[in-house]
Amino acid sequence: MDQPTVGILHPGSMGAAVAACAATNAAAVLWCENGRSTASLERAVRFGLTPVATLAELLDRSDIVISLCPPAAAEDLAHAVAGHRFAGVYAEANAINPERTQRIATLLPDATVVDGGVIGSPPVGGKSPTLYLSGPAEATVRVEALFANTSVQAAVLGTEVGKASALKLSYASFQKTSRVLVALAVGMAREHGVDQELIEVASRRTDSYLSEPQYVATTAARAWRWGPELEEAADTLAAAGLPPEMLRAAASTLARWNDAKDSELTLTDALDRLAQP
Missing domain, CATH: 3.40.50.720 (NAD(P)-binding Rossmann-like Domain)
Known part of the structure; x- marks a missing residue:
């Protein structure tokens, strides 16, 4: 051919x-x-x-x-x-x-x-x-x-047209929302001066994204792409009769980083931007 x-x-x-x-x-x-x-x-x-x-x-x-x-x-x-x-x-x-x-x-x-x-x-x-x-x-x-x-x-x-899109968004809904939850958890812990202790607790569980807080900065740099993806995933949940609110909240959180598009932030920079939109 x-x-x-x-x-x-x-x-x-x-x-x-x-x-x-x-x-x-x-x-x-x-x-x-x-x-x-x-x-x-x-x-x-x-x-x-x-x-x-x-x-x-x-x-x-x-x-x-x-x-x-x-x-x-x-x-x-x-x-x-x-x-x-x-x-x-x-x-x-x-x-x-x-x-x-x-x-x-x-x-x-x-x-x-x-x-x-x-x-x-x-x-x-x-x-x-x-x-x-x-x-x-x-x-x-x-x-x-x-x-x-x-x-x-x-x-x-x-x-069937739609299957590949459904798989992509099903995976993204977990993977990307998990990274947002890490940012919020570390941000909360940092506010009370226990962020290092949180990371130490998480590091005992090697299967936890929480043990990789350095990825928060990467998440911030990709937020301009990830937020709209999670809105798409939320629409897919709603169409299936499943609650979309968690993914919409994650997308809203990511929007606080939209001006960090493809930039190289530190973890501290990313958390500062998250706390002070």
């Missing part, structure tokens, strides 16, 4: 690294540089992606398009793609709820939509995330083949 041409929308830290892995089994990986930031341009150059001037050119040349962007932008991006009547495989790999994924599938009647969810860190420096896929079998096989023998492990969950 000929190698497909792949388009990536929009290459952030995860998208660019995933796209670079796909390049192993693709004729080319394209990205649209129109309107993108200097940071996006530098990432694309670093990962060897091929620039094109317009979305129309990217879609015209691509057999498979991968959408990896902030959750809030997923449907607007799909609308833009729909306007060009893209008829290839559209891998919707954003952290959005299953209902939104299904809505995007109906927005793109000419395309074959594959539901995707990435669990793990970007595939650089020895990291190996898993891209879970669900949707029409022939299309999931094509996307899976893009990542053969790369640092991205692809796994197909079945033919």
Whole structure:
């Protein structure tokens, strides 16, 4: 089979690294540089992606398009793609709820939509995330083949669009909320001068995130992405008749760190910002 041409929308830290892995089994990986930031341009150059001037050119040349962007932008991006009547495989790999994924599938009647969810860190420096896929079998096989023998492990969950999104958000709801709870626990303990004692207690339980308080600063730097993800997960809980309030509260807590986007904070900085929004 000929190698497909792949388009990536929009290459952030995860998208660019995933796209670079796909390049192993693709004729080319394209990205649209129109309107993108200097940071996006530098990432694309670093990962060897091929620039094109317009979305129309990217879609015209691509057999498979991968959408990896902030959750809030997923449907607007799909609308833009729909306007060009893209008829290839559209891998919707954003952290959005299953209902939104299904809505995007109906927005793109000419395309074959594959539901995707990435669990793990970007595939650089020895990291190996898993891209879970669900949707029409022939299309999931094509996307899976893009990542053969790369640092991205692809796994197909079945033919139902929504399954991959549900798995991604189910995992995120636990993992990300747990990190928020650590920040609150350490912040409370610090206020009363017992934060070191708290960490010592937690360190006796090696399976506890509480024994890794240094990760609070990382959580703060990623809060701008994590908060919207937890809102998506809360919507998924509500649709299932499960209480969404805990995840909405975690998202609200993360919002106190939105101005720390991708910055390098210390634990003290992160806790200070949390206590004084």
